[in-house]
Amino acid sequence: MSNPIHPTSQTPQDITLAQLKQIMPEAFSEGQLDIHKLTALLSEQNIAPAQEAYGLSWAGKHQVYRELKTPTSQTLVPEPDESVNFDTSQNLFIEGDNLAVLKILQKSYHSGIKMIYIDPPYNTGNDRFVYADDFSESIADYKARAGQTDEDGNLTHSDGMQSNRKENGQYHSNWLNMMYPRLALAKSLLREDGVIFVSIDDNEVANLRLLMDEIFGEENFVAEIVWQKKYSPQNDATYFSLNHEQILCYARSLNNFERNLLPLNEEQIKRYKNPDDDKRGVWKSSDLSVATYNQDYDYEITTPSGRVVSPPQGRCWNTSEENLEKLIKDNRIWFGKDGSNVPSVKKFLTETNDGVVPISLWGYKDVGHTQSATQELRKLMGEKIFDHPKPIRLIQRAMKISSSSDDIILDFFAGSSTTAHAVMALNAEDAENGKAGKRKFIMVQIPEVIDAKDNQSAYEFCINNNMPPNIAEISKERIRRAAAHITSELPESVDSKALDFGFKAYKLADSNFIPWQQPASYDADSLMAQLEKHLDPIVDNATTDGIITELMLKEGYTLTADVIEVDGYYLVTQNDALNQSLFNSKASENTTDTAMRLAIVLDDMTTSKATQIIARAPNKTLIMDRAFSDDANKANIVLQFEDAGLVVGCV
Structure with a gap:
């Protein structure tokens, strides 16, 4: 659809506002610039909005803007021993708090990611997630403050993550404060034609929709996808058996986003028949009429049986009389076995190379369900270690719709690394079909400690495999095992060495450079002591x-x-x-x-x-x-x- 013509010439202010809306949609409410939001976003001071307009508001929102602008002094350190093919792989696994990691990646990966998929905490009342951190402090200081270490620096059972119970007076606000800066940073990493998919359920879907409208702009909303996560009703449900979850999809810029078509599935292929033994193979009927009325295409058609038919009321045919005659001569119009039906167009399977338009309802037969996802993970890891993993095919469908063979896929709530598994499996599938298969993944996962009381099977899995009991270790191990499994099932015609089944591992760490610390006093001795530290500003363990x-x-x-x-x-x-x-x-x-x-x-x-x-x-x-x-x-x-x-x- 073309843009409407302005009745009057555009003023410089109109052009500036349009550019600003592209850059900062979160500063607009119902199409109008909210000067208070703009001031809060850009000011170096901590300013609370004086007046709120339509939009999502919550306790602590103005603090989020401050945190979003706060840089981190932390960095990433390579871990070759925990990697697979560190020197050659283009895939990344980063262990650490995703908020800090997203800040670190801003300069290197700005506008470089084609697709993001995340499965964040759903805020069910049992979730634990990281709250705002002071990124000016060292990781050692943070661990002590958050309870990860005791006074002597020894690790405790806490990982600094906190539960967000429904009894909490700021239950929704805490979740929104956690999500906002991460989504805002993720947006700047997306390419102009990039897209983000966020899994969610009924607990926060309404708030997430408003939140993403603010961050990405409601004009960049693509779809709310419904995933059928269960194949049978839950009979002990209190009111309704909740058999679905939602996936919100937003484009970085809808004007630049182009979705791919999906290949036909087996059920769709079965709809193609060949009742007239057409030499071109199986086909299915397609409506010859359209709702967009054109008087030139409103004419009568005489069927082979002599019956005269007209388009349905308010509609017309989708082609001219002249072209219709050509289609009839080419045996591309079907009038039914007795030659008296309303004409339809024959669509041949052999000519359906572009696939089908994706729909917003994703059934379990096409993309899997929670039980199949659990079975996939159990097959790799030997036991059930997570309760609610996502199916590989679910992530693959998102990738097929929104990415091509060379794109980068980011997941900063990696969990068990289903997304990494899906990327490698889809690359292998492409290779089997003669395509490049060079998608790359970036996984980010905090080393969330696994408590033996909460998840004994996951805890024992880590101990039995000589791994620290945390989610990041399981995530990396799944990638290793998934790569081996996919490789073992490749046909001989596919060169496994041409596919990237490795990853470079990195961990969040304090800077290698000694930060300047304001002296307690400005006497000569204090200043000299601080200056001496910076004669060689490299920390001892760098x-x-x-x-x-x-x-x-x-x-x-x-x-x-x-x-x-x-x-x-x-x-x-x-x-x-x-x-x-x-x-x-x-x-x-x-x-x-x-x-x-x-x-x-x-x-x-x-x-x-x-x-x-x-x-x-x-x-x-x-x-x-x-x-x-x-x-x-x-x-x-x-x-x-x-x-x-x-x-x-x-x-």
Whole structure:
């Protein structure tokens, strides 16, 4: 549908408001700019809205805006020993609080994710989830405050997650405070043609719909999908047997989102028959009339039996008389066995290559149910370790509708990593059909502690497999086992080495760099003590890989960029930059080479090393201050880079 023509010329204000609505739909209410919301979102001060308009409001909402703008000093550290094919895999598993992780990924993955699927806590009254954290504090301090460690630093049975009981006076508000910043950060990670699917049930579906309307804009609502999660009624239900859940689907920008068609299922294929033995194969009838009236297409048709028929009242045929004659000669119009029926168009199965339009009702026969999901997980893990996993086919349907073979799929409530399993299985299915099958996943899961009293089977599974008893460990183990299972069932015609069944593991950690702390007093001794800490700002337990990863992320390089050591420095190369605008430099002008390169020098910076780096013309070079022998050495080398027209920074 085309946009309506403005009766008058657009003013600069109209254009500005339209642009602002695209950038910040959450600042608008019923199409009008809410200046109080805009101020709360953009102000550096903690401002509560003075006046509320139509929309979703809850206790602590204005605090969410502050938290959303609060940066994190934390970083990610690589864990090669917990990974599979760390050096080559393009898949990621990140262990840590998803709010902090989403903040860390903002620069590297901004507008780079095609599809997000999440299965967050449903707020049933028994859920536990993480509340707002102070990201200026260290992880060690947070663990102590949240109850994860005792006074001596020993782990306790608590993981810092808190129950949200219905008796709580801010029961819904707590859940909304948890969801809002995560969804807002997720939105900025989506591509312009990206889409998000969020599973939910009746407890919060109404609030979630309003929340996502505010964050994504109600004009970007795609569908509310109903998933039939049970195949039989629950006879002990108090009122109704709840046999379904909802999945809310929103586009980053509905104008840019294009959904794919779904392949026909077995039941749909069975509807195709061949009663007239047409040599083109089985077919099914399609209505020849349409509701969009066109007088030129409103005419009488004489059937082979001599009966004269007209379009139904208020409708017309979908083609002209001239073209209808061509279709009849080509035996594409069906008048019934006796030749007297109202004509219909023959749609041949062999010509139905594009598939069918997805519907909003997803039955268990097509996408599975909770029991089949439990069986899938039991088959992999050997026992039932989760009560409500999602079926693989459910996630795959969302991916088939909204992604192609090279896209990145994100799930920041990974749970048992059903989404990762679904990505690998769909890639294998594509490979069997001769397609590329190169979708990539990013899983994020907090290491939620498993209490033996709450889930004995999951706890024993971890202990028996020499794993810490937490959800993240089970999540990683499922990916490993799912990869092995899929590989074992691949036909010989498929090269398993061409498929990515690995993942790079990372964990949330404190920065490798010592933060500046305001001295308790400004006397000379206090200031000198603080300055001495920053002569070499690297923390004692920092690793080279950790430092490189942190610098990569801060410069906007992805976690799958190539890193090699060359002649005493590190060269980071990214061939698939998600946001080319982040890497503008003279080194990339007037060249067809789209690879982005970052040089990192940690130690022993010399003029000869500078010459070698300059010859490679990286987009940027970062040099640790400690790498320079003295100030003169630093000044000369910086001048070398500037004379070559290259960007250099000192850390």
